[in-house]
Amino acid sequence: MPRTSQKPHRIAFGDRVRALRTDRGLSQEKLAELSGLHRTYVSSVERGERNIALDNIHELADALDVPVTELFEIRP
């Protein structure tokens, strides 16, 4: 799915998860393990392809050890 056809806020969320994950030196596999989500799901979230829901948003925040608000912070 080309990024241009995706919703900007899904892309922004995915980019934010990737930035937080890589900042912590975590692989997608490790973040998937920590969050209890499937690696391919984490990968598709990071690509901005998922309309991720509240429960999984909280699982990712917990796994990244950040408050949920941090996942929605727009960083340049």
Added chain:
Amino acid sequence: MPRTSQKPHRIAFGDRVRALRTDRGLSQEKLAELSGLHRTYVSSVERGERNIALDNIHELADALDVPVTELFEIRP
């Protein structure tokens, strides 16, 4: 669905939406109209019964005219 059996973060999210809505003197009908969501859906979100997804989270934030982070701020 008794509140006790619901996920705390869904209840917190719903309580936050209700607080922001009532602060703005909006009815559930008006918030539903502004967000393009169904009134019964807004009502169930506020009762903490919905695993609301990213797209609808953004619709509600836009309708309430707040950044998405505001919907996840924990207020005493």
